[in-house]
Amino acid sequence: MPDDLRDVELDLDSDLFMRRLLRELAGTLEGVVGVDAAEGYVSTVGSQMGRWMDRNYRAALGTDALTPEQVAQVCVDLKRRINGEFYLISADEEKLVFGNTRCPFGRMVEGRTSLCMMTSNVFGRIAADNLGYARVELSETIARGDAGCRVVIWLEPGPEVAETREYYRIPDPPKTGGAT
Incomplete structure (x- = not known):
């Protein structure tokens, strides 16, 4: 055994650890409560993540609401930032269509369909709230x-x-005049 384990070749870093952790959490949920209920749990987290990302993008862009074109750009950009390869296939007044060749969860997503609720809810929340x-x-x-x-x-x-989920605008909480 080497004296210093930092010299040992090992496929382990924080990104792989987090993706593996999410895979195991999703698998445990799917096995214990079923896929539908697991999707519900992931949907709740995805909705919160979508609101957080939407607030950050709107603040960075200096706007109170995104246009449909900006929603499409934000969806592609946020997935790029988390190591996905989403791209816009088409956009019109009825729909935005995206493709993807690499999931941000990497191979850890395979067989864990409940994790797809993260994409559904993040995209749905951003689009509906704007x-x-x-x-x-x-x-x-x-x-x-x-x-x-x-x-x-x-x-x-x-x-x-x-195979669809509906999302409706959730108004931002009112801004208060001062600290309480």
Whole structure:
């Protein structure tokens, strides 16, 4: 055994540790409470993360609300910043369509479909809080074994589809005049 373990070749760093931790947490949730309930838990966290990211982007851009074009740019940029490879396929007044070739969770997402609720809720929360409404469809996901992801954000209500989730604007809390 070497005297100093810093010299030992080992595939372990904080990023891999965190991705593995999330994989194991998702797997435990899926196994204990089922995939649907696990998706609910991840959705709650995803919604909170979406609100946090949205506030940060709006502050950085100096705006109270993003346009549909900015929502698309923000979705691509935030995934890039966390090591995903999302890109905009198309955008029109009805929908924003994204593709992805690399999940931010890396290979750890494979078989952990509940983790896809992070993308659904972050994208859905950002779109709904800026545009009033969003319905997110995850038609292809790396977690389910697809070669990539295909995510559609519908900007208007439409027929209910099993693989979609709806999001509505949650108003920001009122700003107070001073510290309490």
